[in-house]
Each structure stands twice: as structure tokens, then as C-alpha cells.
Amino acid sequence: MRDALLEFSKTFLKAECSTVGKKEYEGPLSDYFDSWEKDEYFGCRSFDEAESEMSRRNINFLLSKARYSYGDIDVICGGDLLNQCVATSFAASGTGIPYFGLYGACSTIAEAFICSALFIETGGAHNAVGFASSHFCSAERQYRFPLEYGSTRTPTAQNTVTGSGAYLFTSDRCGVRVKNALIGRIIDKEITDANNMGAAMAGAAADTVLRYRAASKDEMDSFDYIITGDLGREGHEIAAELLRRQGFTAGSRFVDCGMLIYDAEKQDVHSGGSGAGCMSSVLGAYFISRMRRGEIKRILAVGTGALLNPNSVLQKKTIPAVAHAVCFERED
Amino acid sequence: MDNKQYGEYVKSREKRSPIVKNCFNAFITGGTICLAGELLAFGYESAGASAEDAPLYVLLTLILLSGVFTGIGFYDKIAKFGGGGALVPITGFANAMAASATESRTEGLVNGTAVNLYRIAGPVIVFGTSASVIYGVIYYFFGG
Amino acid sequence: MRFLRAFLIGGALCVPAQILIDKTKLMNSRILTGYVVLGVILGGAGIYGAFADFAGSGAYVPLFGFGNTLAKGVKEAIDSDGAIGILTGGLTGAAAGITAATFLSVLWSLIFKSRQK
Structure with a gap:
């Protein structure tokens, strides 16, 4: 279950x-x-x-x-x-x-x-x-x-x-449907650096993607994009590496909203964007809209969260992370 | 990969801050602020202040200027460039207080500004006075 | 010459802080408390005075100077008032700076508004 x-x-x-x-x-x-x-x-x-x-x-x-x-x-x-x-x-x-x-x-x-x-x-x-x-x-x-x-x-x-x-x-049938979802579990990679949340979340993102792959009986190839929320460049590269070591290479279909929203060269944003507004603004604006135009068919949205608070950081606690996956599909 | 290996992997791939460049910037920034202080000291001395009093006037002037620069949103730009060079001079101390005070104004003058004024600068005063008390005890009993 | 000395020494005193920032991920407030406590120690040990004569604002503008002011205040207060100076001296010495920074910060909060860059 x-x-x-x-x-x-x-x-x-x-x-x-x-x-x-x-x-x-x-x-x-x-x-x-x-x-x-x-x-x-x-x-x-x-x-x-x-x-x-x-x-x-x-x-x-x-x-x-x-x-x-x-x-x-x-x-x-x-x-x-x-x-x-x-x-x-x-x-x-x-x-x-x-x-x-x-x-x-x-x-x-x-x-x-x-x-x-x-x-x-x-x-x-x-x-x-x-x-x-x-x-x-x-x-x-x-x-x-x-x-x-x-x-x-x-x-x-x-x-x-x-x-x-x-x-x-x-519940009225229309353009895009929510096909299925997988609730993530908390993954704590024992990262304590609040300035490297990407590394803290990468483990959770990889875990959820792998669990989704196992549960979906390898439908992964049918996704146009597997989109993580806000791992940033650092976390996204780590997640890709974790997935590769488990035998799953998503290549250029594996993208991150935190990397897409800013221009890393011109805007001073370090590793990329983060925050609850990151995936929520990018997913609809950039991916769902392209889905509606027929450019893409299926996406897996993997929302990633670093579950810290300012006191837990000062108490030198680790940063637990979670990632939930939701599949969106265009209705033809 | 267990968590220990993961931590090492994450550390190994972290992009390092350009430390030589940062130190150079810190040196230039800190040096410039101190140079400004020395110019002010020269000015005050020329205006008749004693060499004893001039440093205090300089510090007060720098605290004032740092507050204005913080208010117009310029000090954090200096700090972005200068890092430690903007942090260590007294201007960094004044910046921490002015920034905390200004941002907390939305919660009211008493519960916002006043409560949060020392949020960042507080530890400096706490540890400074505590250290001075310990020094005082030593000085009093064992002489200087 | 005094200007060059202030520039070089003041700048040099900021470099250790930058190294700590880059190498240790230490929070700013920890670095600053370290500087102040070191200033108290150097001032108390009597090393600071001669150094300040040489470096001018290069010595007293960095936070070491704040520590030295505290130590100097304690020493003077003990010399003139005895044991009570242990408690009264530090903040008496630093009174002008702390009061100015506090009062001005309240003033700034009434004048300025935080902005995103």
C-alpha cells in the first residue's frame, strides 16, 4: 500500500x-x-x-x-x-x-x-x-x-x-489531468549546512523518483520531463548522480524549477531559486502551459522540501527532507 | 552510499569561495574604511580636537555614516563586495543595528525596533562586557 | 604616512575575518565576538595602546578597538574608584559609541524602509 x-x-x-x-x-x-x-x-x-x-x-x-x-x-x-x-x-x-x-x-x-x-x-x-x-x-x-x-x-x-x-x-473533464501521485517519506542525509539545502533535499528527490519508478513499473521513459522543485544547481547535480548510481539516467529530461527561474550567469542567485513559490510559480507557467499548447504530453512534478527551522539550525540539527511526486498528463 | 560518505561527497563537490579574491576585497574595503577614519581624525585634529578625543569623534561619525548608508541600501552592497572588510570595522556593527531596527519597525517601535535592535550586535556587547569584567577582576586582584 | 598605515593595518585586520567566513562557515556574530574578546585581552595586556599609537584609526576602527575601549575603561575605573570599577568601567568607556548607535538606529527605523536590492 x-x-x-x-x-x-x-x-x-x-x-x-x-x-x-x-x-x-x-x-x-x-x-x-x-x-x-x-x-x-x-x-x-x-x-x-x-x-x-x-x-x-x-x-x-x-x-x-x-x-x-x-x-x-x-x-x-x-x-x-x-x-x-x-x-x-x-x-x-x-x-x-x-x-x-x-x-x-x-x-x-x-x-x-x-x-x-x-x-x-x-x-x-x-x-x-x-x-x-x-x-x-x-x-x-x-x-x-x-x-x-x-x-x-x-x-x-x-x-x-x-x-x-x-x-x-x-472533476469536469478538461485539458490536463492529474494521473497519479506518490507521497514521499522523510529522508535525512545528515546535512547540517543550511546554506546547502540542495544537498539536503537531493536524497529525498532521488528516493521519491526511484520509488515512483518501482511503483509505476518503469513508465519513466514516457515522461517528457521529470521536474524537481528547488534543488538548485548543486542539489540537482547531486540528485542526478544518486539516480545514476541506482541505474536510472534521466539526462536532459531531468530539470529543476530552481535552476530554470533565474539566469545563473547574469543574476546573483548562487545555486538557484528556492522556496515554496519556486515550483508553484514555474510548474504552471512554464510546463503546464506548454502541455496545453501540445508541446509536451506527460510530466512528473517532484516537489522537494527541506524541513528545517531557524532554531533547529542553531541547535546543529540535521536537515530532514521530503519529496512528493505528482504526474500530470495531457488529455487527447 | 551511507550518510557519512554522502556528506563527504557533498563536501568534495562544493564550489569553494574564491578565498584569495575575497581576502583582497576584504583588505581593500576594511582598509578604505579605516583610511576614511584617519582622514576624519586628521580633520578633527585640524579643527582643534585633541589627539585623545579625535578617535571618539571619528567612531561616532562612522556610526552615523554607516547608518545612513544602511538606510539608503548601500551598505549591504559594500558588504557583498568587501565581506569581512565591511564586517569588522565599527561600521559593520552600526550596520547590524540599523538594519535590524529598520526592518523590525513593522512590528512597532517598542516590540519591533527596540526588541530586535541588538539581535545581531548584541553578542558583541555581551561578550565584550563579560570579558572586560573578567579582565577587571584579574586586574584588581593581581594588579596591572 | 599615517594614512597609509591606517589603510594597510586596518585592511590587514579584516583579512582573518574573511578567512574565517570562507573556511569555517562561522556565523558573522561569532567572528565579531571573537574580535571583541581579543580586543579586551590585547587591551588588558597593555599591547594595544602602543599599537594604536602607531596605526591610528587602523587600530581603533576595527572591532578590536571596541574591546580595547572596554578594557581601558575598566582599568581606569578601578584605578580611580576601586573594585566597583570592575562593573562600571567597561560600559562607561564604551558609553558614547553604544548610545549613539542605539539612538541613531531608532532614528533610522523611523526614517528608512527596508528594500530588496
């Missing part, structure tokens, strides 16, 4: 929407995002409010794309990186939609996919929204130092993405 895939038969992805910050918009994927904001405060007083505002706008945009209103949505679930998930709660407040707050660090969006799909499969919802966000400035406050403080970072460090991605799932 625990190593079997969660098979979905009636969950479809009706629409997706991504809103990002200035730095993300200046990256190579600028043409794909639905909207962006140059003000890091999003017109609000604090960075925490800004993150909620970003998600709120993005959800409204998502619903307007699908010509839905709040009243059409049966459940909304999502998460972010702030203490007690407040950015998400404020974003969903006022919508009147039954709400579930999730936390899986940067893997949150994969949790939201699986959660939404389960609601729809069980008949608990006709329409469900899943979303996740992160904001560079609020995450820096949460995990590191004040913005204006002159601190230096190592080459393996990653840059938190300012972005929010929202996805509208429905």
Missing part, C-alpha cells in the same frame, strides 16, 4: 496562474508568468502582508481566467514558509471558501496538488484550488538576516523566489 501510487481517475487541472516579483520577472521565464509586481511590498506595509497580497491577487487572477467566482470553489488549500503559515491564511481569508493550511516547506505545492486531488476523487469537492507562495524578503526575515544587513553567502546557497502559483482542479 505505502509504496503504491495514488491513482486518480477524475481530477483535472482547469487553470493555473503565477504571479512573481521583479527579480523572477527579469529571469529567463519572464514571458511565461501571468503577472508580476515591481514593488516588493505589493503596495502593503510589511513583507508578510505583501506575500498575502501576492497570493490573493494570484487566486483572483486564476479564478478570472477560468471565469469562476469564490462561490464556485468547494475547498482551497495552500501554504507558505512564514511562521504558522500566516501568509496563506490571510490570502484565503475573505474568500469564504473552506480552507486547509499546509506546510511542506518548498514541497508545499505538491502537497496542495495531492490534497486537492484527494478532495475531488472522494467527491468532497467539485472544484478545488491548491496554491503555495514564498517571498524573498519575508523569508530572509524568517530564516536569515535583515535585508540591509551586510552578510555574505556561500556558492551553494539559494535565493528564495518571490512568487505565488495557484491551480484550479475540477
